Amino acid sequence: MKLLEIRNLRTYFDTLDGIVKAVDGVSFDVDKGEIVAIVGETGCGKSVTARSIMRLLPKSAKISGEILLNGKNILKMSPKEMEKIRQKRISMIFQEPMTAFDPLYTIGQQFTEILQKHEKMSKAEAYEKSVQMLELVGIPEAKKRVDEYPHEFSGGMIQRAMIARALLNNPELVIADEPTTGLDVSIQAQIINVIADMQKKFKTSTILITHDMGVAAELADKIIVMYSGKIMERGDLGEIISSPLHPYTEGLIAAIPKLNTKKGEKLHAIPGMVPSPYALPKGCRFHPRCYAKMDKCEKKEPPYVEVLPGRFVACWKVLKEKGALLNHESPK
Numbered sequence: 306m307k308l309l310e311i312r313n314l315r316t317y318f319d320t321l322d323g324i325v326k327a328v329d330g331v332s333f334d335v336d337k338g339e340i341v342a343i344v345g346e347t348g349c350g351k352s353v354t355a356r357s358i359m360r361l362l363p364k365s366a367k368i369s370g371e372i373l374l375n376g377k378n379i380l381k382m383s384p385k386e387m388e389k390i391r392q393k394r395i396s397m398i399f400q401e402p403m404t405a406f407d408p409l410y411t412i413g414q415q416f417t418e419i420l421q422k423h424e425k426m427s428k429a430e431a432y433e434k435s436v437q438m439l440e441l442v443g444i445p446e447a448k449k450r451v452d453e454y455p456h457e458f459s460g461g462m463i464q465r466a467m468i469a470r471a472l473l474n475n476p477e478l479v480i481a482d483e484p485t486t487g488l489d490v491s492i493q494a495q496i497i498n499v500i501a502d503m504q505k506k507f508k509t510s511t512i513l514i515t516h517d518m519g520v521a522a523e524l525a526d527k528i529i530v531m532y533s534g535k536i537m538e539r540g541d542l543g544e545i546i547s548s549p550l551h552p553y554t555e556g557l558i559a560a561i562p563k564l565n566t567k568k569g570e571k572l573h574a575i576p577g578m579v580p581s582p583y584a585l586p587k588g589c590r591f592h593p594r595c596y597a598k599m600d601k602c603e604k605k606e607p608p609y610v611e612v613l614p615g616r617f618v619a620c621w622k623v624l625k626e627k628g629a630l631l632n633h634e635s636p637k
């Protein structure tokens with residue numbers, strides 16, 4: 306059952322140097338209770354997609370398309386309605402949790418305020434629930450720590466507290482924006498486990514934003530691979546990881562460290578850089594970095610096509626191989 310349907314989302318920014326098409330015609334769904342990971346390098350548009358859903362964008366942003374939450378287009382909602390959505394139905398786990406908490410109040414005071422305001426709990430009930438939530442995300446001595454200030458928490462512990470805060474109001478959708486970036490590898494693994502456990506417990510739909518295909522592979526049910534504002538490939542996790550179709554997806558998967566990777570051994574890296582949003586390449590945006598580039602790739606943008614049931618790809622090579630050219634011109 307669909308919770309979120311995103312149709313042809315475009316988020317453009319008017320800047321002094323020109324228009325930046327940060328998200329350029331993106332469509333996908335999130336079903337109830339599933340984790341959808343949006344994966345790609347910095348600058349691919351994944352965080353702007355998340356912020357478009359939250360409508361947390363600067364004034365220079367122009368959004369079009371549809372973002373349907375239980376069938377209702379949130380792009381048509383008033384700022385007041387949107388505020389309610391952000392308070393009750395969609396919450397966010399930020400990359401830098403320390404900046405998301407108020408340093409002047411204890412974790413308990415901040416949780417209690419949210420619960421009293423939005424869940425209409427008494428102070429005692431809200432305090433009790435705050436302790437329970439900290440226990441649920443694995444914070445030891447939660448009864449003591451609930452009265453501590455954010456700066457008294459370590460990086461891993463404050464991220465756990467951020468996850469607890471995001472779940473306080475039983476939201477329908479949680480957006481986790483790079484929740485493990487900047488943490489030590491062992492702490493990253495713990496946070497991945499907390500997110501997985503919480504998702505199982507609360508059955509909340511989750512959009513996981515990450516540059517790390519390894520993190521996505523640990524958590525997600527479905528993967529969306531973005532590049533320069535567009536979706537290159539999307540499908541179920543197992544299929545994407547076992548048989549990636551798009552050359553960019555192949556590169557991201559090849560960059561995941563393997564168990565037998567030796568110390569000092571170089572990981573696979575996709576050659577080149579993400580293009581400047583002011584100078585996007587003609588044709589396929591990935592062509593300057595693609596090992597499989599054909600003449601056509603430099604001239605014409607590949608369409609985004611369902612090549613197998615539930616599997617969407619934008620790549621001339623894949624369309625040719627899968628015989629999924631439909632009504633599109635054949636590549637040379």
Ligand code: SF4
Nearest residue numbers: 589592595602620621
């Ligand atoms: Fe490579 Fe061409 Fe496919 Fe783009 S369309 S990913 S350049 S093969």
